[in-house]
Structure formats: C-alpha cells, structure tokens
Amino acid sequence: MKVTKRSSICDLKDCPTIYATDRGTLLVQGETPPDHGLKIPAHETLVEIPVELIKKAISDGLV
16 A cells, blocks of 8 residues: 655654545544543454544644
8 A cells, every 4th residue: 555645844854644545535644542442343443543643634634
C-alpha cells in the first residue's frame, strides 16, 4: 500500500494526521481512547483526533 500524508496539525511524526492511500481510502493517525465504552469488533479500532484536524483537512482540499 502506498501512503501519502495529506493533512496534519503539526510537523512531528506523532501528531494526529490524515493519510491517503493508493486504494482510494484514508488512514487516520490519532490516540486510542481507553475509556470509550463501545463494543468494537476485534478487527477494528477507534482513534481520537481533534476537530481542528478535520477543519484543516477541509481547508487543505482533502474533502
């Protein structure tokens, strides 16, 4: 899979970031919230990202 950084709210490698793939999908980097209380299938996960990242992705023309 080819991954391209599309939008981030900082220049470090450990910040919330949105990546585009060559599969026509997006990957989201964020923190895994330990206290969400939801039942998520074993093959899925949740990540928490700031609303500011979504706003930046929109202003960057990602969506």
